Amino acid sequence: MVIPPPARPPSVTKFLKPYVLKMHFTNKFVSAQVIHTPTATVASSASSQEKALRGSMESTRDVAAAAKIGKLLAERLLLKNIPAVAVHLKREQKYHGKVKAVVDSVKDAGVKLL
Secondary structure (H helix, E strand, O other): OOOOOOOOOHHHHOOOOOEEEEEEEOOOOEEEEEEEOOOOEEEEEEEOOOHHHHOOOOOOOOHHHHHHHHHHHHHHHHHOOOOEEEEOOOOOOOOOOHHHHHHHHHHHOOOEEO
16 A cells, blocks of 8 residues: 655645756666655656567666657656746756757757756
């Protein structure tokens, strides 16, 4: 049985961005997910670990894989009627390389960035 997280009070939720894009990179894989902040649930996600994607990708960890993950995530967001997301970068992440590939491919696929 899964227990949902407690709802945040309304005074906090009015200052939060509703959907936040977070990315995680390992030495083998690239993953990205969009989190709905008021409920703290994952709205959509994409990863190079998915079996359907691994066969079609040459490498699961380079910039091309990151761009493909961003495009797939954007398509899934548009299917769920999520038109815009905010980007959350960790302190060590710079807008360069794989991060840039994911964000640019999400933007190019039609999802607005806040």
